[in-house]
Amino acid sequence: MAQANLPGSLPFFFRSRIVRGLASACLFAAGTAATSHHVYGQGGFTLPSNSVARGPSTAETPSASQGFAPRAAGPTAANTPPSLQTPPQTTANRNALPAGGAAPTGQLSGGGQLPREAGQEHRVYNISPYTGYLTKHDRPHQAIVDWIVRETGTDVWHTEPFGFMSADRDELKVYHTNEMHQVIGGIVERFVAGDKEPQVMNLRLMTVGNPNWRSNAHMLMQHVNVQSPGLQAWLLTKENAALVMNMLRSRTDVREVQAVDLITNNGQTEKLASTRGRNYVLNVKPSPANWPPYEPETGEIQEGFQIEVSPLLSVDGRTLDCVINANIDQVDKFVPVELDLPLPNNQVHRTKIEVPQLVSWRLHERFRWPSDMVLLLSCGVVASPERPQSSLPLFNLSSITGTTAGRADALMFVEFRGRASDNLTTTPLVPQIGSRVSAPNRGRY
Template sequence: MLRARRAPYPAADRQYFRRSGCLGRTTADRSPGDRSMPFPRRVLCVTARAACLVAMLLGPGATRSVAQLPAEAGQTFAVHDISPWVRQAGPGSQKYIVDWVLQETGYAAWHGAVPASLSADESQLRVFHEPEMQKRVEEIVARFTTGADTPHRFAVRVMGVGTPSWRNDARALLHGIPAATPGVQAWIMSREEAATLLAMFRRRGDCAELPTGAVQAANGLPAVLAGGRKRPYVQEIQPLQAPPGWQSLSAACDEGITLDVQPLLSRDGSAVEAVIRCRIDQVERMAIVPVTLPTPDRQRAQIEVPQVSAVRVGERFRWPTNQVLVVGLGLVPWPVPGNNTASSAALLADAKRTDVVVFVEPRLRGAP
């Protein structure tokens, strides 16, 4: 019976690995009387080549360890079950828990001298950090997951008022709280006072609402309110070989308002924290630029250059659950088409400013 024999590695390879000290002794290397078990030649060569490749990949001074992290600062590893909340909030919503942890604890705490880790999927949040940080993360996770099967709700409204004169009419209702952004004001008031203020707005002829009616936000989950449109314009004149010898190239600017509110109840249920972010882009005007056409008669045409204004607001507020938060963003663009005075086409054409007011009302489960 014939048996195939594997070709041995070249002699040059064997000599190289012996000189480098990577190989043990093969059968040919043993002295007479040596009864030690030799390593198979092919196994030794493959192992040595793999070791050399790993050394080259790591580079000088680099080290790797398997399933081990330095814990000189007393770090521990913890796993939190977040599946009840993610199941209610929807696929991918674990990112909101991670974002809140980073905002609450500070990004620098996870990228400093102390080795740390924070990761999540749709069922678990995994944390590697010092014990004090572990307690803070546990507190935050509990705020999301407690009672997740029957989540709390928050009603969010956005109103645009033509002038800020309403502040004088409503002075008795406004109880101020601090705000960080210049030009932004915040107040808290009872539900009855908030209803009175809302009715006052709706009686005005220069008031708009985005969108019509309140938007419901779940505990820990952002509610996004948006409105806007595209503003087309002539961006460039391009020459053509065919008559008339040129064509206009059109473009469009997106202008509108996007506001998201992420409320989160405290662990004892006595207070609400909310992160409010607002992004507004509006075309103030189109600057007209006369251009000479690439034609024999040197005709003239016009291109347009948009002048755009942008507003960015980021705030975080804390207030009692039995109160309504009211935030005035100040006189900002209101590039929202609608059927009322505040968002009419005339106002958009003139790029008027509108006093934008946000209402956030907690509607907790079991509350009247």
């Protein structure tokens, strides 16, 4: 050990006491170093100078990102009052509403595992054998999801037991009970194993002025129960349907509005529409040019009919499920309302606005019938989907009186004609769709 440089003027007694003190200090430092080396060898790491002991363990204190905040050197946790200790973060206080009113992020339940209290199973269905044929369709798999929801209802996907469904072009992923998978498997099979060729649905829309046509056709038709109020439905063989059609065409109050062959793939939805706009005076507002003092503000109402048809064949092709969504709107007349508006010279400007009187009819129903029969629907005596126009505009009384010929028994014949390749027809295969801008509402179910 090196000798300490001590002043020579100190007495020998003091110098010997100082040398012995320095020697003791060196021995204590050496022992401390040996002890620290022993802990490192056992634990594999050194204790940091700012660590806080947590019981008998000598492990390093986790950082704040691991749930504990480091604390400066000082009293140990055992000697620190509880009010000064940093509590560990738990799931409860991690998901508490933070300061500032921010929305909670939700709790992680079940360790991140999906609930299985009802024996739910996750299954993946291969739907590419169906969607692979529909290369011109944007989202062909959406039809499968729509028909599953029509079959199961929407409540089973938003209530207990927990389940979900997701689809893309190749796969349908479903998490639900075994009973629900049996239903879904039957629907998927009708798409995957069914006919992939385009099919023909023949639609004929007719109006009859008097509903007494039923007197002669009653024995040729089989009545079908429906849910929509005011709607009647019958099933006819193709031979009887031809007889009823001939009887109707022989009447003078019958008008054939539309006859078209819709080309559709199995399960997909096709639309048929015929609408036209009718203008009317919606409001009167001050003129920016100050003369004339007021100017009319016009509005437009679309009248006519819109029909959506979504057919789904069984695997053997003997049964047809079809969802029909029909909307008929007609302006019965415009009711005039007189307005007296003030003028700057204390006079009155007299004008009028128009209030439309509408007659509408709605149908959204699902039917199932043998594919070799014809479905006949009657709306009852409702707004006529086709307003007749006068061949001579000068004698068009509707434009003078503001009324329309408004009531008729609307009939719709729906017939499945099989594959498009087996049908030769002269009617347009692709109907023209009206340009009416509709609200962003899917309304599929």
